[in-house]
Structure formats: structure tokens, C-alpha cells
Amino acid sequence: MAIRERLSGNEAVAYAIKQINPDVMPAFPITPSTEIPQYMANYIANGEIDTEFIHVESEHSAMSATVGASAAGARAVTATSSCGMALMWEELYVAASNRLPIVLALVNRALSGPININADHSDSMGARDSGWIQIYAESNQEVYDNYIQAFPIAENKNVHLPVMVCQDGFITSHGVENIMLIEDDKVKEFVGEYKPEHYLLNADERIAIGPYAVSNYYMETKRGQRQAMLDARAVILEVAEKFEKMTGRKYGFFEEYRMDDAEYAIVIIGSAAGTCKASIEHIRNTTGKKVGLIKVRVFRPFPEEEIARALANVKAVAIMDRSEMFAGTSGPLGAEVRAAMYQAHAKAEVVNYFYGLGGRDITVSDFERVYENLEKMAETHTVIGMYDYIGLRK
């Protein structure tokens, strides 16, 4: 029987790590992900887990040691947030190009400055080009489920890519919710024993990792990473299907909420999807207007065709970004979803809004106004407030 519990998102990740019992976890404290290594340290201190914790002196060293441990043949994990991941930046690329199946629990937090400890996606969105698979969660249940699914995805021989399992700082990481936990033996069986193919500590094979490879070989390594990302698509769906068989909980590249007949859609990532769902229920119940939501779960690889298909019949779409990219135009989600729709010759009116930067609240009524804008846009064929910030102080 699954275990009914009440846990915060950080507790849920730590519990999943305990169940998986990875070999090595180097980590450095940073709000709001600090609790994850704290819980791990407690498990270790009480003999509940075999994992070796490395008390690194920085996040750069956290990812460097994770790369070393993974290259050595260990199942290696770490956790961080915001500036911590910014300090890892160089190593994110090294981990991905070395094709190391590292799993990083990222608790999304705004990047400095000004220094801000609350949720937005500037950390992970900045790392969207680093070659990591990125999976986002709306709730504690999702981050727990995503974390467990990350290992069979990362370690699949056609993938061999690191995975970033993202959740929104404080909102998800510290908010306590009801959660269904999976039994230890089922988690262990689902994740399986890690059997690396090529690794430094293999007595039967000597290998060298991290070459100098210039113009004559570099491009092929990038094409290899691209192929792994392409191949990861099928693996992500296979793993989700297997997970659904085990738990009954269904996952895909994204969740379509009330999209069957939707005329007006919002595309969003993370915890704000819950607020958006509440607004959808309210609008549908009070006005009968056909509003829906696409909540992106897998941002890397980007499910371009699938998203475009899901938006094929809507009249207007608002793409909501929880991070800036200072193009003066789109945010990262906005740019990619619009590109996908353009490629699919979509007819819908499209607007791209920014919300929730540095933890700014977004409310049900904010979403209701967005849907009102979409309706007007569809009627007038005029975009309302392209690139506006929702909830900005006057």
C-alpha cells in the first residue's frame, strides 16, 4: 500500500533520495534547498542510508565532486538553488557533455540581484541551454514523482544525460501538502541498481574523461548531446507510463487541463498552475467560458510539436514566464512556445506575460484578467499588453 503522508517539497525530495539510496551526494547549503542536504545528513547520521555526503566548500565544488563521483561509477546527486546553481554553471555544461547521469534537485529561486530568496525560474531558465533535461513540478507530489522518474531517464543507455528536477522555492519546497509516497521496495525496483558502462574505477578498462577536443571533434560531441536529448523524449514517456502503472499517476511532457474544448489557453510552468486551475474552475462555473491550461512539465527536451498540437484549436494563448531573459521581447517559455506555434502555422492570437519574479504573488483574479484579455484579443485580433508584467507595482 502506498503511504499517505504530509510533507514539504524538500522533505519529499529528501525522502525520495533516502529511498533511492544513491552512492554520493556532495552539496552546499543555500536557501531554499538547504533542507535537502540537512535531511540527508540526518539519515546518514542515523545509519538509515549508505550515501556518502561530501561537505564541499561551494556549489562549484558540489557539482565538480558530483561530476567526479559520477565519472568514477557512482550514482551521484546534489541539490541547490539560484546563485548556487549559477556558481555551478560551468560544471553543468561539463556534466552534460561528459554524459553523466547526475540528478540535481533544483529548488527554483530568483537570481541576484537584488538578492532575493523567493521563487522564480531565472536559475533554471538560464541553464536551459546547458544540455540538462529539465522537469518541473506543480506540487510536492509531482516533485517526488519526478525525482524518482529522473533516474531511469538519466541512466537510460540512449540518454546518459543529467536531469534537473525543479520545484518552486518556498511555495513547493516549504509548503506542506498531502502526498502519496511509494513503498521503498517499489521505488528501489523502479529505479533499479545503477550499472555504469564506462567508469574510472572499472578495473577491467582504463578510460580518460574530459579531453581537449577542438574544431575537429567538438561539433560531433554537441550533435551527440542533441541526439541524446531527442532520444530522451521516448524514454521520458516510457518511464512515465511505467510510473503510471505503478502509482496510477499520469505524466507526460505537459499536462493539459480543461483543454478538450478550450478556446482560451494559458501556458505556464510550476506551482502557479494550481492557481490558474482554480481560476479556470471559477470561470467555467460562473461564465461557462471555455478556458484551459497547458502546464509544461518537461522543458528540456522541448516538446515543440506536441505543444503546438495541443494549442491548434484555441483562439488565443497567453504564455506566462516566471523569468526574464532581457531580450526586450519574450521570456524563455514565450519564445519557445511561439516558435512552436509559428512552425505549426497556428492561427491563435498569442501574448507573452511575465509574472511572479522574485516570488511576487499571482492570484486567481490575475489569471481571470489574463483570460479576459485573451477573449478580447480573439474578438479584436489585437494583442493586449504584449510582454506586460502581471502584478507590477504602480
Place this chain on the structure above:
Amino acid sequence: MEQVWEKAYNFKEVMNKPERLAGGHRMCAGCGGTVTVRTVLRALEEGDRAVIGNATGCLEVSSFMYPYTAYEDSYIHNAFENAGATLSGVETAYRVLKKKGKIKENFKFITFGGDGGTYDIGFQSLSGAMERGHDMVYVCYDNGAYMNTGTQRSSATPQYADTTTTPAGKISTGKVQVRKDLAAIIAEHHVPYVGQSTFTANFKDLYTKAQKAIYTPGPAFLNVLSPCPRGWGYEPSDMMNICRLAVDTCYWTMFEVIDGKWVLNYEPKNKLPIEDFLRPQRRFKHLFKKENEELIPLFQAEVDKRWEELRNKCE
């Protein structure tokens, strides 16, 4: 267990051990870094397995150019500033996989970094790895500047050296600051073994220190003066002579710190004036100009001061 370094040193026997850094790499003729790597790796007992780490630098880009590696052992290069952290990950993986019974064999862990990757950008990573007590050896091949990028000053660069970022010029006499004493700083981490060495005629000093560093349980640090013909400006064939002058002038001191006890390994019978070390090197050429004649006595005073400090520590 017999301590391997207590065996009598037999130069011929040691030199006949199989090379663990294959020829054909692209390091320069007369490069001290390569000699350091070969000598340290030779100190591994034959048959012992090792994982070799490497900070970005001349050594890395010249010894592991895809698809060729010069290393007979498994090897990992990660980045410039994280050789300490990277190898600490490898070493931790080893301990946990050993504990779980997933690997049976014994491995040693040795990582190499230049002074840029060790004294400067990788200093924090090195300090963390030493403090955490990983069973590993960090070897700095100290050639006193960022040689891979073309001789920029580092905190290991001697005072007055002419480098591409501290050029001697009309109003400049080269690097302003004196060099950082990294071996002493690492010794202050209270690690079981720190050794400072360079190339002596039969390589006994470096070889023995490498053995001690590798076979002493816990973290160990070796700082090896490794001349660079391009950065220092000497003929490749003069490398051994330069090293001899470095130690006979007491510019470079040979010592070890064993469980906190400082031991002086070499005291020249006739301490030579520092000019003897400076004169054969292009990087100090400007010190011999008439207008800079007050600088060599200042250099000498710094050498003398450090030599006295070291002797006091070793008493």
C-alpha cells in the same frame, strides 16, 4: 605494512619502471611539468591502480587531446579550478563502492595542477579537499605563472618576474608582490603529509616524497618547482641546472611537513647568491640593468628571510 619509501633508492631501478605517462604527448622540450608527472607516477608501485586527475592547463591540453591520451591509468580532467573537488568526488565514490562491495581492487588518487590552477583559481577547491581529508595526493607543478595562456603572473610568480601581465617596462620592474607560500598554507590544514621538492640529480627527493604522499593515508600535497623554458627563458637543456641553482640559492626550499613536523631536506653547503639563479633566466633580465641595481639585494633579502623562517620551523 612496509613503508614503501624506506626501501633503498636505486636510481637505475626506479628509472627502469614502466612509464605511466606515455611518450608522444605534446608538452614542450625542457618542460618541468612533464618531468614532475613522470617522476610522481613512477612512485606508484607497479601493479597499483590509480585514477589521475588534472586541472586545465598545459599538461591537460597537451596530454589528452581527443582521441589520444598519454595516461596509462584512468584519468579525469574536469575544469581549471576544481581538480581538488573533482578528485574528492572520485575518491568518495571509491570508498562507497568499496563499502558496498561493488569494486574489489585498490586505487590511488593523484591529481596534477599548475600553479594557476592550484595557488589561484583552484585554491578554494584544493583547500576544501585537503580539509575534508580525502585520501588523495594533489601535486602542483609550479612553474610560476599561467604558462598555458602565455606567461601571465600568478600568486606563485616570484617578485620582479617579467610576465605578460607584469611586463618590465619604463616604469615597471615586473611583478610587484612576493610569491605566496602555498606549501605552508596547506601544511596549516593539518594534513598528514606536505612535501616541497624539485629535480635533483638523481630525483631521489621528489621520488621519495611522491611515494610518501601516495602511500600516506589521507590528504597529501606536493609542491614541485617545475621550470618552464618558454615562460622563464632558458635553453631546454638547462632545466636541471636551473633547478640546482634554485635550491643552492635557497630560492626554492626542499622540505616536508609530516603530521605537523617540519623537516628540512636540503641545506646547500655553499649558499649561492640569488643572482646565480636569476641571471640565466630571461624573465629576470631587467634586474641586471644599471637602473635596477637595488632590486637584487631586495630579492636576496626576501630569500634570506624565508630561508631563516623555514630553518626555524624545521628546528
